[in-house]
Amino acid sequence: xKRICSIYxxxxxxxxxxxxxxxxALERVPENLLxxxxxxxxxxxxxxxPERKLSREDIHQVLxxxxxxxxxxxxxxxxxxxxxHLPEELLRRNDPM
Numbered sequence: 001x002k003r004i005c006s007i008y009x010x011x012x013x014x015x016x017x018x019x020x021x022x023x024x025a026l027e028r029v030p031e032n033l034l035x036x037x038x039x040x041x042x043x044x045x046x047x048x049x050p051e052r053k054l055s056r057e058d059i060h061q062v063l064x065x066x067x068x069x070x071x072x073x074x075x076x077x078x079x080x081x082x083x084x085h086l087p088e089e090l091l092r093r094n095d096p097m
Contacts, residue, residue, distance in 0.1 A: 002049045008040035015076035028070025
């Protein structure tokens, strides 16, 4: 099952994305989610299929959410994931020793 998907980024939260079927646009996204998300900024369109790999999301979960609820919300990574990728010197500079 291939789906053409539009991906929007949130102006309120860095690395938060909303996946929707391109044919539906934002019609099936609940109003309260759009209010919390902020005015969606169209990032790009993508063809999704079960064989496709996504960097931070499970493709099967994304496709299932698109089918059942009409959207998939990708949350930003947890803060501790950011810290794991900081260079050692930045971590040492902020160490209150």
